[in-house]
Amino acid sequence: MVTNFRCEILMATNRSFTGSNDTADEAVRSTCDDATVCKRVSCSLPMLTLPVPNFPLCQLMSVQAINGVVLLIGYYARVKAVNILLDAFIKKTSCNCQIINLGAGLDTTFWRLQDQNLLPKKYFEVDFPMIVMRKIHLIKTKPPLSKPIIETNSNSSLLIDGSNMDSDRYAIIGQDLRDLPALMERLKKFGLDTNLPTLLLAECVLVYITPEKSTELIKWASTTFHTTMFINYEQVNMTDRFGQVMIENLQRRQCHLAGVDICQTLDTQKNRFLLNGWDHANAMDMMTVYNSLPQADIQRYV
Numbered sequence: 001m002v003t004n005f006r007c008e009i010l011m012a013t014n015r016s017f018t019g020s021n022d023t024a025d026e027a028v029r030s031t032c033d034d035a036t037v038c039k040r041v042s043c044s045l046p047m048l049t050l051p052v053p054n055f056p057l058c059q060l061m062s063v064q065a066i067n068g069v070v071l072l073i074g075y076y077a078r079v080k081a082v083n084i085l086l087d088a089f090i091k092k093t094s095c096n097c098q099i100i101n102l103g104a105g106l107d108t109t110f111w112r113l114q115d116q117n118l119l120p121k122k123y124f125e126v127d128f129p130m131i132v133m134r135k136i137h138l139i140k141t142k143p144p145l146s147k148p149i150i151e152t153n154s155n156s157s158l159l160i161d162g163s164n165m166d167s168d169r170y171a172i173i174g175q176d177l178r179d180l181p182a183l184m185e186r187l188k189k190f191g192l193d194t195n196l197p198t199l200l201l202a203e204c205v206l207v208y209i210t211p212e213k214s215t216e217l218i219k220w221a222s223t224t225f226h227t228t229m230f231i232n233y234e235q236v237n238m239t240d241r242f243g244q245v246m247i248e249n250l251q252r253r254q255c256h257l258a259g260v261d262i263c264q265t266l267d268t269q270k271n272r273f274l275l276n277g278w279d280h281a282n283a284m285d286m287m288t289v290y291n292s293l294p295q296a297d298i299q300r301y302v
Helices: 022-042 069-092 109-115 129-141 143-151 180-189 211-224 241-252 266-274 286-292 295-299
Strands: 007-014 098-102 122-127 164-166 170-174 198-203 228-235 280-285
Touching (some): 007 211, 007 266, 109 143, 122 129, 122 180, 129 143, 129 170, 228 266, 266 280, 280 286
Parallel strands (some): 098 198, 198 228
Antiparallel strands (some): 007 228
């Protein structure tokens, strides 16, 4: 029986990393593979599928890295919940919106949205340049990845500039999130429209950034766009023994959770948004999310 998930989903709406250390940043970048393989295996369950069978971006690690049914179901709940919120936003705006996926890694959401005729006006992804270059290489060498992008592009070729790729509906930007002026410059270069309804998505991203830098990012998001929503998937209850074990395990991998001090309760997570320009913030833990999802499918694996 599943008893606990250690994260929460936070939705903030609004109308109208300490300095870089290469070893620490490399440890953060390595979590990209962890998330990818977990999502891939959880999506092999009948209740959740990714577009394109045997998706190349998801064939990066052995499934032996997966540890137990609880982890798989936790990832299922995570993917399902984020997809529900994301799709609802896109449908509410009739696709006349833009999505900014912060710390996107090897995420495949663009292809899912394209398959389901839910592409926003533009879909942006931002991550470390090294991660982005790796993803661009996969896109260039895998027709199942490149073809959908070209099909939605007015030109027959993609604009690739170092650690960036741009098309009419999809852009991947290699940029450290801790440098907001550079981030904004890149986003504008690739067609960001601050007047469009905008959804920002961060999945286990802000926890790797110092509270000062994540606060700057949250405040920037609240003041830059006329109408915006922020979906943040992140840890809570990190001060108890279970949370401390998680921190110790990551530290052994030289992966420092620079923003863990804010990951105390649902209220501390909500307040980081409410105190920085957001009109509303709601949060739920993953047990609540899990219990709200279709149970018939899940119980076959519990």
